Amino acid sequence: MSRPSVAGSESAAGSRHLQRAVGFWGLMFISLGSIIGSGWLLGALTTAVIAGPASLVSWVLASTMLAVLALAHAELGATYPIAGGTARFPFFAFGPLVGFTAGWMSWLRSVLISPIEVEATLSYMDRIGWFHDRVHVLHPNGTLTTAGLVIGTILMLVFTLINILGVRLMSGINSVTAVVKTAVPLLTVVVLMSLAFHGSNFTAGGGFAPHGAHGVFAALPAGVVFALLGFEQAIQLAGEARDPQRDVSRAVIVAMAVGTALYLLLQVAFIAALNPEAVADGWANPVGAGNFGPYATLATAVGAGWLATILYVDAVISPAGTGLVYMAGAARLSYAMGRERVLPTVLTQVGRSRVPVVSTLLAFVVGELAFLPFPSWQALVGLVTSAAAVMYAFAPVALHALRVRDGDRNRPYRLPAGQIMAPAGFVFANLIFYWSGYEADWKLGIAALLGFVVLALTRRGIPAAERSGLRAKSALWVWPWLGGLVLIGYLGRYGGIGVLPEWWDLVLVIVFSLAVHYTAVRLAMPPEAVDAAVQHEEEGESVPPPPASAR
Template sequence: MTAISTKGGTTAGSRHLQRDVGFWGLMFVSLGSIIGSGWLLGALNAAKIAGPASILSWVIAAAMLLVLALVHAELGGAYPLAGGTARYPLFAFGPLAGFTAGWMAWLQAVTIAPIEVEATLSYTAHLSWVAKNVTLLNADGTLTAAGIGIASVFMLLFTIINIVGVKMLSDSNSIAVIWKTLVPLLTVVVLLTLTFHSGNFTAGGGFAPFGAHGIFAALPAGVVFALQGFEQAIQMAGEARNPQKDISRAVIVATIIGTIIYLALEVAFIGALTPSNLVHGWLNPIGAGDFGPYATIASAVGAGWLAVVLYIDAVVSPGGTGLVYVGTTSRISYAMGHERSVPGFLSRVSLRGVPIWSIITAFIVGEITFLPFPSWSSLVNLVSSATVMMYGFAPVALHALRKQDADRARPYKLPAWKILSPVAFVSANLIIYWATYQADWKICASLVLGLIIFAATRASLPAERRVNLHLKSAMWVWPWLGGLLIIGNFGQYGGNGAIPNWWDLVVVIVFALAIYYWAITLAMPKEDVATAVEAEAEIEYPEALEAA
């Protein structure tokens, strides 16, 4: 087993994750994950689906994700371990529930880096000088052989930086995030100054031309994808210098900054559109075939210099996010390797103090993702669904651990947690429902592959090393996921529409609350929770117990 030393050194034949990341590094990891390809493409996708009311989509998503972020902030401070999203459900409900959450976390994280790279190539492929020299995309939006080659170079660069060490990852990401934050803010200022048509907010059928359905449908079609990523500081907790103090602050600050930037961008985008493009609706608000919305608008209003900056940012922003996700993906598989939920070699740490085989695995899976799968716009629903399923485990785990591990020090405490924790779980369930039935069943189907890996790994262990799965404590997970699929099949978002509008939301909310409070009753006994927490902390982060 591997341990973490206070100074990131090594002891008697063991190697350790290096604790080199401070508050700013953690905050930039989360903020860098939030500001990726979503800022370049999210506003356009949302406007096509919801019209001007897409502003409400961002507000709703921000409110829901902020509550989920606050839940994760408490858990991250109380249990500062690498790959935390895979560990909180384990502490509360046992290894099987922990693996299910961890699999969802790994599945969404491992696909984001290649999706970000694909977004970069999709954005730049529309430049005339690029199109004349190389064809990056097929007609259906998938990558050509040349596109896969260039994408592979990006992934290899991300992998090398991560292998060099966490400090290089943190430092290089911090530089990228400063750029990634300034460019969107500059774009907002320029567009609001040079062109703003207030009439656009009621054009093309009024403020909400697609009604409430459009507002909700826009959430998983790019809005949630853009705002997600706050948990990345938590995944790096095992390498934080002062995790109890810094993790919660990093998560909260990054989420607030990201929310403000995205809301401002949507307002500026809608106000900057050419009114004549909206006469016939919101299908092509910047013109058919255009993929780079802000660059197109900047060129149209005479700010060609800004268009150049935006095309540079089309490489920097998604690239920076991809860099972070290769790193944090490896921390999730590292955590599951420690727990022997997946093969143990994934938890091996290199001489530089990084989970080397987990990083290489992230690279290999990323390469597979570049094969002819759906385009950026088609993939975000799938990723959003997997992400929010992962988020959904946290509120239930928080409530259970508040009861079964009540004496643990919590540097940050979720205010009004008995209200906000179930609200966070309901929020996650609604977003999963809005992600469409088609996306949800594909993600749940992928869980079958994960469970096969889990079962094979467990079977390979000597009998004395097979820990109790606590099947009773995990039994709520399958009715939860199965119930969401049934509701989705009969719902308004990719289903057959048998459940009427608004009643479908009532059904999801009631179902979510029933699962939430049932799950709390199934939490492991206090002594088993304490044993699970102590075992993980002793293996990886002995100071965590002392601080608590």
């Protein structure tokens, strides 16, 4: 017996379906607004300290790897256009246990971004003289004061209110802020390059790569990958797209292209604008010890104080806009897991504005808690990058498995050379996880274990007769994969004990990743189970049918 659509009615969880109100530009700006956050304000300085001029290679490498992952997400998002996609694609391919693992990592990473962006906003506000003289939001060590916690909470409440009022309002506000966030970095590039371009800086302080390949790789999780994260936010909100099969893939691809070009130009402008004397002996303090606003400092140094003022204003707008979008993404992820019944179904409740209200409130509460154990921007970046790497890794392996098990479905966009690019994307995500360092990796492992405690408690609350199977056989690859990555991190050269020889550690990650990838594809659910899972979720989301020509 077919399941009735819940469009416009109450679902089993007492909720209505989401409103499809966001067009291409809204989706594109949601992804672009997520990519351009505190990363552009802080990333160039952090990566230059670690890798010197070779930080440019870090950006090229990261953008290439993430482009493959973005294209994999683009195919999945266009083919399965429902809310919280990064949690649901693995669910379709491997069942509830894998879907929960992917969703938990995705949600953990997304729910921490909003407090990270608030941290960045407060850090820049503290650099504004008149504000700092009246309100102290940071301790000397960079942690939040009581006043900082209060202001941070107010910002989080604003994000929550806007999200609860409706996706159309959130998308409209984000589109405006995304335009501003794109224009200011472009203006910064033009001004700095026109007023100060010291070509000698690209070989100063020990040469182009003063710390060798290790510096290039170490810079990736220190700010480069973090800066480029966010392209998938259009996919998280695909359940609210007007024409998802057409717009989702295009939005992801355009946002990723614009973000990548912008970050590369910013890094070039930053290095070239530095005072040659500041980097002649090394890259430890290229703009002065303890300086938290590198572009504003450079603008003042080259005689463009007016640009510094604009940068400080944008330093509040840019991270805040990103935090707003990530709260929306986190809410859609917990909503998706509630629909899959791996989190409490109360999270699927939709309010009058047809947004997941309870899930949004949960994102606020957890974001507030994140201020306590991780009270500074840099303290959260490594953990979030590791979580993002795991989240992104699920997409290419799910894509490969779904092409095998659900290959007849209409795919408005297809990842080029998918048989090669999907395994490559899985390898890239695992390399990013390894480079994030063992310190972040083991903490993420503990977070994963905590997630399974939540899953067990959730299932205990479901009557035995209503519990679906976890598809444990299809999940057999997950724990060996995650455990193996943590073990390699422990033995490796990035925060581990360093017993793995240089380059051979990367070979080990690559070989291990390929073995896991192809094992996972073989363990995917049978086609009929995949089709049933997709049909059930699409009915609940009221997904528009494909064009008649594609059926």
